[in-house]
Amino acid sequence: MAEEPPAQMIVRHETSARLIDAWVNSKKAKADNRADRELAHAESKLNKKKVSLESKEKTIELNAEMNKQREIERIKNEEATSKKKFDERTVGIEAKREQNKHKIDHMAQKFRSTGTLPKKCFGFCSDD
Template sequence: MELLLCSRSSSLAKQASPILVDIYVIENLEFHGIRETALDRISKESDLCRLVLKDMAEEEPKKVETQTPSETPPPPPPPPAEPEAVVEAPKDVTEEKTVIPPPVAEEKAEESKAVAVVEKASESAEEKTEGSVNRDAVLARVETEKKISLIKAWEESEKSKAENKAHKKLSSIASWENSQKAAVEAELKKMEELLEKKRAEYVEKMKNKIAIIHKEAEEKKAIVEAKRREDLLKAEELSAKYRATGTSPKKLLGCF
């Protein structure tokens, strides 16, 4: 924007330079006819300069609005060709009239208006540039938030997938554990039943053996008891015989 203003000011200075040269020439001229011709030409050129400045002031906002921040400012238009000052042959005039000063104040007012228009256009362009920058920042922030939301959704999806996968694996492990435990418990129960059956059989067998031993012991006891009775009966018979005969037994204290 500063380059554009500098280029416009340089072009205005170049366009205004012929007028200043003509004024200087008029002040140094000594002949009435030449001064009148130069004054007419200066007035025409000043009107032309005002029209050019007015057109430039009207076209400047349009160019500033259409220009983007990334574009480089266009080169300044070439200055119009300076009209060559045609100096007529001096006439035989001895009178000298006062030189009419050109409308410098009006030119300065037009230039100030043009500069004000350019400044307003530059301010509007800066505001539009700031608006475009703010819009770009908002769009970038929206795009960033969109990416962040997509990443968050993807993360949640991946986490849910991982959770479901782990849950399925844990469920399969738990079912495998339960089935293995059930199989081992069934085998243990079967072995316990088998051992219980064998124990019962063994207990029965031992009881039978104990009964047989008890029976044999009873039989042996009966034999011993019968033998004792028989010996007692024999001793009583011998003692009765010895009493009847009056003899003494041959063996005394044989039992000792």
């Protein structure tokens, strides 16, 4: 008959698991918040660029008809380039977010398998 582990060890293991889960949630929240801030910044830049280009487009419409079509085409190409850069930045940010989450999951799995705890932060301290 196998001897049951003492209640103290069970409580310690459950506490460790809760602390690791709190650490994982904290790290994932930080990764999400960082990615959301970067996405908001990139979107803000895109919106400012759109407003600026729309303003230029209205000015061009007041000019001669011949120049009008050529300038509008140039601005639309510039807007498309800005949109492409925004999309590339978004993909990069999302990839970084997933990479950070994967890294956190991997570290958490390592902590769980070895029974050790992270040396930093359990949801109530600040680290970068």
